[in-house]
Amino acid sequence: MLQLIDICYAINGKQILDKINLTFGDEITVITGANGAGKSTLAKIVMGIIKPTSGIILFNGQDITNFSITERAKMGIAFAFQQPVEFKGLRVMDMLRLASKDKHTSLNIYLKAVGLCAKDYLTRELSGELSGGELKRIEIATVLARKANVTIFDEPEAGIDLWSFPNLVETFKSFNDVVKGTMILISHQEKMIELADKIIVLNGGKVEKQGKKSEILPTFSIKSCNGCGGKR
Amino acid sequence: MNQDELLNIVTDNAIFKGAYNIRINGKLFDRQTNDEVNIVSKKDNSGIDIYVKDNTTGQTIGIPVVLTSGDITETVLNDFHIGKNCDITIIAGCGIENCSSCTSQHDGVHTFNIGENSKVKYIERHYGHGEGNGQKVMNPETVINMEKNSKMEMITTQIEGVDSTIRKTTANLQDGANLTITEKVLTSVNQKATSIFDLNLNGKNSKAKLTSRVVAKDESYQDFLSDVKGNNACYAHIECDAIIVNNAKVGSTPKIVANHPDASLVHEATIGKIAGEQLLKLLSLGLDEKEAEDVIIQGFLK
Numbered sequence: 104m105l106q107l108i109d110i111c112y113a114i115n116g117k118q119i120l121d122k123i124n125l126t127f128g129d130e131i132t133v134i135t136g137a138n139g140a141g142k143s144t145l146a147k148i149v150m151g152i153i154k155p156t157s158g159i160i161l162f163n164g165q166d167i168t169n170f171s172i173t174e175r176a177k178m179g180i181a182f183a184f185q186q187p188v189e190f191k192g193l194r195v196m197d198m199l200r201l202a203s204k205d206k207h208t209s210l211n212i213y214l215k216a217v218g219l220c221a222k223d224y225l226t227r228e229l230s231g232e233l234s235g236g237e238l239k240r241i242e243i244a245t246v247l248a249r250k251a252n253v254t255i256f257d258e259p260e261a262g263i264d265l266w267s268f269p270n271l272v273e274t275f276k277s278f279n280d281v282v283k284g285t286m287i288l289i290s291h292q293e294k295m296i297e298l299a300d301k302i303i304v305l306n307g308g309k310v311e312k313q314g315k316k317s318e319i320l321p322t323f324s325i326k327s328c329n330g331c332g333g334k335r
Numbered sequence: 336m337n338q339d340e341l342l343n344i345v346t347d348n349a350i351f352k353g354a355y356n357i358r359i360n361g362k363l364f365d366r367q368t369n370d371e372v373n374i375v376s377k378k379d380n381s382g383i384d385i386y387v388k389d390n391t392t393g394q395t396i397g398i399p400v401v402l403t404s405g406d407i408t409e410t411v412l413n414d415f416h417i418g419k420n421c422d423i424t425i426i427a428g429c430g431i432e433n434c435s436s437c438t439s440q441h442d443g444v445h446t447f448n449i450g451e452n453s454k455v456k457y458i459e460r461h462y463g464h465g466e467g468n469g470q471k472v473m474n475p476e477t478v479i480n481m482e483k484n485s486k487m488e489m490i491t492t493q494i495e496g497v498d499s500t501i502r503k504t505t506a507n508l509q510d511g512a513n514l515t516i517t518e519k520v521l522t523s524v525n526q527k528a529t530s531i532f533d534l535n536l537n538g539k540n541s542k543a544k545l546t547s548r549v550v551a552k553d554e555s556y557q558d559f560l561s562d563v564k565g566n567n568a569c570y571a572h573i574e575c576d577a578i579i580v581n582n583a584k585v586g587s588t589p590k591i592v593a594n595h596p597d598a599s600l601v602h603e604a605t606i607g608k609i610a611g612e613q614l615l616k617l618l619s620l621g622l623d624e625k626e627a628e629d630v631i632i633q634g635f636l637k
Contacts, residue, residue: 150619152615152619171618172615172618172619173618173621173622173623173624176618176619176620176621177621181619182619184612184615184616184619186612188610188612188613188615188616190613190631190634190635191548191576191634191635192548192633192634192635192636192637193630193631193634197630197634201617201620201622201630202620204621245620249620
């Protein structure tokens with residue numbers, strides 16, 4: 104159980120998040136909203152990449168507000184970056200092994216889960232020789248290998264081309280077998296939002312609305328959710 | 336550290352399946368030759384000539400050097416004469432153990448004359464160790480003369496502990512020759528390392544790829560200078576990446592000259608600290624900052 108209590112974040116005099124109160128259970132929660140609504144900032148605050156100006160983060164009842172990224176990771180919080188990071192010299196298998204912490208189990212399952220053939224990718228270097236889409240899939244595979252209690256995906260569709268996007272959606276649909284616990288998905292895309300059990304809409308750094316998918320999804324329109332990709 | 340431990344480090348525990356020549360403290364320690372590879376000492380004892388017959392394949396030839404005492408300064412000339420249609424691996428390298436206050440220095444000059452259609456993989460590792468104040472100095476010089484359609488893959492690694500090094504590499508490529516050089520250098524404390532490359536792509540459709548990945552830590556200094564000349568229809572790609580840790584300094588001076596309208600030459604260089612995003616990614620996997628830094632550097636130099 105992850106709780107955010109009165110989370111605020113301001114930088115250079117601009118309020119990015121304003122008294123965010125949210126609870127995440129063992130379900131898929133999609134956070135959506137227009138560009139600049141504060142979605143990615145919120146995700147980074149959960150991972151500890153950004154420190155909130157004020158507020159409290161509770162993880163299974165423990166106050167982790169001042170915990171480092173490393174400490175949060177060790178507690179079981181995982182984060183898939185919007186822009187995958189390149190590492191010259193590190194191979195896909197090195198990164199997956201670091202993520203899984205298990206020297207013996209096969210890594211193939213994680214690449215298969217993101218639609219990549221292990222024998223084609225395990226020894227490839229995590230550098231510019233892989234396409235943006237491939238790096239993105241490997242980033243997602245790395246997070247799956249964490250087998251975390253809380254898994255955060257920051258706009259997984261970013262950098263995925265129009266033709267590959269349906270495959271990505273199918274990939275996430277199949278995650279039920281791999282991802283357990285809490286999944287937080289930051290997304291603009293209608294198809295991704297449809298994967299949610301629960302939807303949270305941010306607007307101007309505040310929670311505009313939240314609820315079950317069946318309650319929130321029908322309320323979307325271009326007027327109410329500018330930029331989220333909802334149908335008109 | 337004894338000579339066996341040094342040998343294992345510089346040869347990466349390789350077991351030689353072919354001819355070898357092991358030099359320890361300035362003298363021949365052991366040598367083995369066979370029907371296809373002959374090793375002969377130069378008359379003035381300044382080094383060795385290695386003769387590889389035409390069509391020799393599958394052999395790994397070792398010519399490691401070890402110095403285990405201070406106050407040794409030597410220049411050794413090793414000339415390889417490799418025939419046509421060969422496919423061989425050569426493992427060289429130098430390890431210095433110096434616990435004295437005197438300088439130990441090994442300057443190895445290796446010349447490769449590679450025959451037509453031959454393929455050579457050359458691995459060279461340098462390592463220094465010892466608590467004394469004596470400097471551990473290595474100045475390797477490599478000259479590569481490549482005949483038509485020959486291939487050479489050269490992998491050089493300065494593992495650690497070398498106080499000063501100036502590495503010079505000159506290559507002359509004939510038609511269809513293909514040269515790949517990968518250089519990895521780690522310096523720390525106040526060590527200095529300079530790499531100078533002079534690549535001459537003289538032949539039609541010759542190719543060269545030079546990759547330099549270096550890590551400079553503490554107060555160390557590294558300099559990379561390359562001069563690549565495309566003298567025919569050819570292709571060359573030079574990539575120089577450096578990671579700076581603490582107060583280290585790194586210089587990169589690329590020069591590419593197209594002396595032919597169909598020469599295609601590329602140079603890329605990046606120098607900087609470990610990217611913040613890389614650290615964040617590894618922290619998010621549960622590593623602490625020191626572990627993350629080590630993973631990035633070890634991977635970079637692997």
